[in-house]
Amino acid sequence: MQYLQINGGKKLSGEVSISGAKNAALPLIALTLLSKNSVNLKNIPDVADIKTLSKLLENLGSTCEFLGKNELKIDTSKVHSTMANYDIVRKMRASILVLGPLLSRFGHCEVSLPGGCAIGQRPIDLHLSALEKMGANISIKQGYVVATAKNGLKGAKIVFDKITVTGSENIVMAAALAKGQTHLINVAKEPEVVQVCEVLAAAGVKISGIGTDELIIEGTDRELLNVSDFSVISDRIEAGTYLCAGAITNSKISIKNANAQHLSAVLLKLEQMGFGFEISDEKITLLPAKTIKPCEIVTTEYPGFPTDMQAQFMALSLVADGVSVIDERLFENRFMHVSELARMGADIRLNGHIASVYGGKPLNSADVMATDLRASSALVLAALVASGTSKVHRIYHLDRGYENLEEKFKALGADVLRRNDG
Ligand code: EPZ
Numbered sequence: 001m002q003y004l005q006i007n008g009g010k011k012l013s014g015e016v017s018i019s020g021a022k023n024a025a026l027p028l029i030a031l032t033l034l035s036k037n038s039v040n041l042k043n044i045p046d047v048a049d050i051k052t053l054s055k056l057l058e059n060l061g062s063t064c065e066f067l068g069k070n071e072l073k074i075d076t077s078k079v080h081s082t083m084a085n086y087d088i089v090r091k092m093r094a095s096i097l098v099l100g101p102l103l104s105r106f107g108h109c110e111v112s113l114p115g116g117c118a119i120g121q122r123p124i125d126l127h128l129s130a131l132e133k134m135g136a137n138i139s140i141k142q143g144y145v146v147a148t149a150k151n152g153l154k155g156a157k158i159v160f161d162k163i164t165v166t167g168s169e170n171i172v173m174a175a176a177l178a179k180g181q182t183h184l185i186n187v188a189k190e191p192e193v194v195q196v197c198e199v200l201a202a203a204g205v206k207i208s209g210i211g212t213d214e215l216i217i218e219g220t221d222r223e224l225l226n227v228s229d230f231s232v233i234s235d236r237i238e239a240g241t242y243l244c245a246g247a248i249t250n251s252k253i254s255i256k257n258a259n260a261q262h263l264s265a266v267l268l269k270l271e272q273m274g275f276g277f278e279i280s281d282e283k284i285t286l287l288p289a290k291t292i293k294p295c296e297i298v299t300t301e302y303p304g305f306p307t308d309m310q311a312q313f314m315a316l317s318l319v320a321d322g323v324s325v326i327d328e329r330l331f332e333n334r335f336m337h338v339s340e341l342a343r344m345g346a347d348i349r350l351n352g353h354i355a356s357v358y359g360g361k362p363l364n365s366a367d368v369m370a371t372d373l374r375a376s377s378a379l380v381l382a383a384l385v386a387s388g389t390s391k392v393h394r395i396y397h398l399d400r401g402y403e404n405l406e407e408k409f410k411a412l413g414a415d416v417l418r419r420n421d422g
Pocket of ligand 1: 023026094120121122123124125126127128162163164165166167307308330331332373374401
C-alpha cells in the first residue's frame with residue numbers, strides 16, 4: 001500500500017490547475033448509454049473512479065478508449081449485457097448511475113446494490129421509488145436490483161422526498177428515453193446535475209427548468225440520442241480543497257480553471273474567516289488572513305455549503321483563533337477524520353452530528369489513516385501545518401477523486417512524497 005509523507009510547517013505559493021469534476025464525469029459516462037453515436041468526453045479527471053466506471057461499461061459491451069489522460073471516447077452501440085456486477089459496483093457506489101440509462105434503453109437490467117460506505121448507509125430508495133412511478137417493476141434478488149419495464153418507462157410526476165444528487169441524475173437520464181413527459185420536483189441543483197441536463201438538451205431532449213429544483217422532461221420513447229462531444233466542468237470540490245491548502249498555511253496561492261460561481265458558499269466562508277480573494281476569468285487567488293477567525297458551518301444541498309468540503313474546513317478550523325462549530329446535516333457518519341486529526345493533537349468535541357473544533361492548539365506530525373475520499377484530504381491539509389513528518393496511509397481513497405495530488409501540492413511548494421509501505 002502507498003502512503004504520503006508530508007513535512008509540515010511550510011508556506012505555500014504559486015498556482016495549481018483544477019481538473020474536471022469526478023462527480024460530473026461519472027453520470028456523464030453513464031449517460032453515453034443513451035447515445036446512438038460514440039461520444040468524446042473531454043477534461044475527464046485521471047482518477048480511479050473514472051477507470052472503474054469505464055471498466056463497468058466495457059463489461060456491458062461498450063468500447064471505452066482513452067485518447068490521452070483526460071479524454072475518453074465511449075461507444076455503447078454494441079452493449080450486449082445489462083448486468084452491472086457486484087465486484088465493480090462494490091468498489092464504487094456511483095455505479096448505480098447506470099441503472100436509469102440501462103432500464104430506459106433496454107427495458108431490463110440487474111445492478112448490484114452499492115452497499116454502504118464509510119460516510120453512511122447511503123440508501124437508494126429514492127432512485128427505486130421514482131423508477132417504479134415510471135412503470136418499472138423492481139425487486140431485490142441476492143443483493144441485486146432487478147428492474148424491468150417491458151414496454152419501456154413512462155413519464156410520471158415525481159416529488160423527491162429528499163434531495164439526492166445521483167438520484168436526480170439517474171431519473172433525469174431515465175426520463176430522457178421514457179415515453180411522454182416527466183415532471184420532477186425537489187431535484188438537486190448541483191452543477192454536476194445541471195451539466196447532465198445540458199448535455200441531454202444539446203442532444204435534443206426537451207428539458208425545462210434546468211438549474212432549478214423543478215424539471216419537465218419530454219422523453220423520446222426509447223429513440224436513442226445524438227450526444228455531442230463535450231468537456232466536463234471543473235471540479236469545485238478539488239478547487240475548494242486547494243483553496244483550503246492555501247488557507248490552512250495562510251499563504252497566497254492561485255487556482256486556475258475553477259468556476260467561482262460554483263464555489264460561492266466556500267468563498268464566502270473563507271472570507272468570513274478573514275481571507276481575501278482576487279478573482280479573474282482565468283484564476284482565483286487567495287490572499288492570506290491577518291487573523292484566521294473560527295467558522296460556523298451547516299452542510300446542505302447546493303448552493304449551500306457542500307458536505308464534500310466539511311472535512312477540509314474542519315482541518316482549516318484547527319488553525320483558527322477560537323472555536324468553530326460544524327454541523328453535518330447530510331451524512332450520518334461523516335466525521336471519520338476526527339479521530340485521525342486528534343492523533344495530530346486536534347481538540348475536536350463531537351455531539352451527534354455537531355463538531356466543536358477548538359482551534360489554535362499546536363499540531364504534531366503523526367501516522368494517520370485515510371478512511372474516505374474527503375476525510376483523507378483533510379488529513380493531508382492538517383499535515384501541511386503539523387510540525388514534523390506525517391504519513392497519511394491508505395491513500396487509494398485520495399486517488400479515487402484527486403488527480404496528480406502530490407504533483408499539485410508540490411507545485412504549491414508543499415513537501416509531499418508518495419512512498420510505498422514495507
Ligand atoms: C453525491 O452522492 C456525491 N457523489 C457525493 O460525493 C456527495 O457527498 C453527495 O452527492 C451529497 O452532495 C457523486 O456525485 C458521485 P445523495 P449521492 O443521494 O448522490 C440520502 C464525494 O466525496 N438518500 O445526494 O450518493 C443520503 O443517505 C462523494 O465525491 C436517501 O435517503 O448523495 C444522504 O443522506 C461522497 N435515499 C442524502 O440523501 C436515496 O435514495 C444525500 O445523498 C438517496 C439518498
